[in-house]
Amino acid sequence: MTLRQKTIHAGLLAMAMTGAAWAQSNPVKDGVDAYQRGDYKIAIKDWQGPAAKGDADAQFNLGQAYRLGKGVPTDPTKAEDWYRKAAEQGHFQAEDNYGRMLFERGQRAQAAPWLEKSAARGDPRGELILGTMLFNGDGGLQKDWSRAYALVVRASDSGLSQASETRADMDKYIPEDQRKQGLALARQYAADAHRAHLPPAVTATPPIRTTPVPPSQVAANRPGTSYAPPPAKASPPPKPAAAPPPRASGGAWRVQLGAFSTEARAKSQWQSLSPKVATLRSAQPYYVKAGAIVRLQAGGFASSADASRACAEVKRAGGQCLPVAP
Numbered sequence: 001m002t003l004r005q006k007t008i009h010a011g012l013l014a015m016a017m018t019g020a021a022w023a024q025s026n027p028v029k030d031g032v033d034a035y036q037r038g039d040y041k042i043a044i045k046d047w048q049g050p051a052a053k054g055d056a057d058a059q060f061n062l063g064q065a066y067r068l069g070k071g072v073p074t075d076p077t078k079a080e081d082w083y084r085k086a087a088e089q090g091h092f093q094a095e096d097n098y099g100r101m102l103f104e105r106g107q108r109a110q111a112a113p114w115l116e117k118s119a120a121r122g123d124p125r126g127e128l129i130l131g132t133m134l135f136n137g138d139g140g141l142q143k144d145w146s147r148a149y150a151l152v153v154r155a156s157d158s159g160l161s162q163a164s165e166t167r168a169d170m171d172k173y174i175p176e177d178q179r180k181q182g183l184a185l186a187r188q189y190a191a192d193a194h195r196a197h198l199p200p201a202v203t204a205t206p207p208i209r210t211t212p213v214p215p216s217q218v219a220a221n222r223p224g225t226s227y228a229p230p231p232a233k234a235s236p237p238p239k240p241a242a243a244p245p246p247r248a249s250g251g252a253w254r255v256q257l258g259a260f261s262t263e264a265r266a267k268s269q270w271q272s273l274s275p276k277v278a279t280l281r282s283a284q285p286y287y288v289k290a291g292a293i294v295r296l297q298a299g300g301f302a303s304s305a306d307a308s309r310a311c312a313e314v315k316r317a318g319g320q321c322l323p324v325a326p
Helices: 003-024 027-037 040-052 056-068 076-087 092-104 108-120 124-136 145-157 161-173 176-193 263-276 278-282 304-316
Strands: 253-260 284-290 293-301 322-324
Touching: 027 040, 027 056, 040 056, 056 076, 056 092, 076 092, 092 108, 092 124, 108 124, 108 304, 108 322, 124 145, 124 161, 145 161, 145 176, 253 263, 253 304, 263 278, 263 284, 263 293, 278 304, 293 304, 304 322
Parallel strands: none
Antiparallel strands: 253 293, 253 322, 284 293
16 A cells, blocks of 8 residues: 555544544433433533534523523523524424413513414414414404414314313304304315425425434423413404405515525525415515525515415415514
8 A cells, every 4th residue: 555545544534533423422412311311410511512502402402401490590581592592593392482481471472473483383382372362463463263263273173172172262252154264274274284394395404403302391381281361251343354465565574485405496486486476476585594504585574464464375375484573
């Protein structure tokens, strides 16, 4: 073997050893293992470094720890801050918990867009809370009894007892025609849930690793906890006229239409989808870099309600859509 061959061989061997060591070292997973053994302080130590560097799983796990007081003193403020950081990166469980925490302390307008995300993914508690908000017109949301009923039906069908109780209350106040509309919408939501979360064009590895999270759940996740007040005891208002399709008017709200491995793929999806959806024809496309992916967004809509109605149109055209708060 020549000197050059020996050098190359040594370099490849060093790379292989480094790669093997890296593959065996995963502090987030190590922290999960420690947490499951009850070694909470070790878990916290393992997660702190990755969380500070932006690892969404580690951030969510720290949020859990501060919420439950495992390895650290209970601190709802710190828990919410870690949930927020993970949620802003698209961590689904963090989105769920962050939205619920905002709702529980009365920040319902801020909670609404996160609850929209949870409900869009079929999270029963997110559906229950958002459905009750839509029934009562809370958090700046326009009352929408048909959609409220659809969401509560979905949550009830999942086996959530609080949703079944709320549905029984809604049956007393929502007119039959709106309940029928809600049932049809619930069936549509169920059909959408069988579709992939992102369009088939996505080929990049997701930036958020699927490291298992601690099995313990926040108090807000425990059965028997009520998230939303029962429907107001009031006579049903007149059935509202159908709202016109929303138009982008320079507002700060956007809708997200998928995530793609390249900007070219995102542009191709926009060119394919926008002609099919009247709402998108007046919207501005945005191509937002997020690590290894490009998020396709469209704006700007004046409110959460407008963004939600825009998403409903997109889904009817066969696309995927989530409202995005300013």
